[in-house]
Amino acid sequence: MAVAWRTKPGEPVIEVKNLGVEFLRGRRRNLxxxxxxxxxxxxxxxxxxxxxxxxxxTVGRGEAVGLVGANGGGKSTLLKMIxxxxxxxxxxxxxxxxxxxxxxxxxxxxxELSARENIYLTAGLHGMSTRAIDERFExxxxxxxxxxxxxxxxxxxxxxxxxxxxxxxxxITCLDEPILLVDEVLAVGDVAFREKCYDRMxxxxxxxxxxxxxxxxxxxxxxxxxxxxxxxxxxxxDDGPMDxxxxxxxxxxxxxxxxxxxxxxxxxxxxxxxxxxxxxxxxRHATRxxxxxxxx
Ligand SMILES: Nc1ncnc2c1ncn2[C@@H]1O[C@H](COP(=O)(O)OP(=O)(O)OP(=O)(O)O)[C@@H](O)[C@H]1O
Numbered sequence: 001m002a003v004a005w006r007t008k009p010g011e012p013v014i015e016v017k018n019l020g021v022e023f024l025r026g027r028r029r030n031l032x033x034x035x036x037x038x039x040x041x042x043x044x045x046x047x048x049x050x051x052x053x054x055x056x057x058t059v060g061r062g063e064a065v066g067l068v069g070a071n072g073g074g075k076s077t078l079l080k081m082i083x084x085x086x087x088x089x090x091x092x093x094x095x096x097x098x099x100x101x102x103x104x105x106x107x108x109x110x111x112e113l114s115a116r117e118n119i120y121l122t123a124g125l126h127g128m129s130t131r132a133i134d135e136r137f138e139x140x141x142x143x144x145x146x147x148x149x150x151x152x153x154x155x156x157x158x159x160x161x162x163x164x165x166x167x168x169x170x171x172i173t174c175l176d177e178p179i180l181l182v183d184e185v186l187a188v189g190d191v192a193f194r195e196k197c198y199d200r201m202x203x204x205x206x207x208x209x210x211x212x213x214x215x216x217x218x219x220x221x222x223x224x225x226x227x228x229x230x231x232x233x234x235x236x237x238d239d240g241p242m243d244x245x246x247x248x249x250x251x252x253x254x255x256x257x258x259x260x261x262x263x264x265x266x267x268x269x270x271x272x273x274x275x276x277x278x279x280x281x282x283x284r285h286a287t288r289x290x291x292x293x294x295x296x
Contacts, residue, residue, distance in 0.1 A: 015092075020090030056236075057229065064226050068221065068246065100172045100177035116153060118167070187216075230248060
């Protein structure tokens with residue numbers, strides 16, 4: 001795929017500075033009718049909380065960052081701010097490259113439109129010409145699988161959550177955007193589809209793209225991410241190597257019931273992961289070569 005870079009290798013692609021977003025909880029006070037009529041007091045009291053606050057970090061081109069934290073910690077909110085679908089109340093998020101977001105399963109597909117129309121709409125919004133989409137259409141649908149192909153002309157809202165995720169992942173990862181945001185999508189697909197997604201994510205990382213992954217699966221985070229960011233109640237707890245951040249999160253959640261690995265065990269795990277990754281890369285390379293021979 002042809003990624004059109006605007007930055008140089010090693011340059012920051014995302015800069016988050018003192019980021020804060022405040023949400024309204026909207027609590028109704030129990031006022032008496034007398035208070036409402038005579039004192040004209042409002043029935044709603046402004047009740048807000050900071051879903052993210054004082055967040056600052058920089059992400060370099062080609063980094064794979066995993067976001068960890070308990071439910072409600074602010075992970076999805078942070079991805080939406082990087083995607084630009086939510087605006088900050090404080091601070092700023094600057095993205096220096098295009099972003100392909102796969103958030104809330106579907107990357108923003110429209111339920112009333114057919115799957116086919118959603119492919120053209122989403123890819124078009126990300127700058128692809130109709131001709132370029134025509135050329136990639138088969139690849140997207142092949143990736144999404146036969147059930148999606150059979151339902152291409154159905155309204156997207158009739159798709160099962162697994163089929164929505166298949167189409168969403170197929171389209172979003174076919175875009176040429178250098179930054180990929182993935183939020184818990186891998187959790188809904190079946191085993192075969194998940195393997196396909198893993199493979200494609202590895203290929204995109206090999207191409208030097210930048211990944212933000214939100215997942216509650218330690219295995220998924222450790223497989224793809226080299227850097228971890230730990231959020232608790234909207235605040236940054238720590239930012240560092242993925243395995244150390246995962247250990248910190250596990251300790252935060254389980255307390256003394258969690259036994260961290262020894263430095264030797266940690267190093268051994270790192271090496272095993274690297275070796276498995278290299279084996280998968282070589283297997284992909286061999287498959288590609290075989291395909292080329294068959295095509296010639
Ligand atoms: N649009 C909104 N309006 C009000 N509150 C919101 C809104 N979106 C999210 N929240 C709240 O903001 C907090 C952070 O939510 P967020 O979805 O970012 O957490 P998360 O870390 O992704 O959680 P999970 O692991 O459960 O997916 C939660 O308390 C959530 O209820």
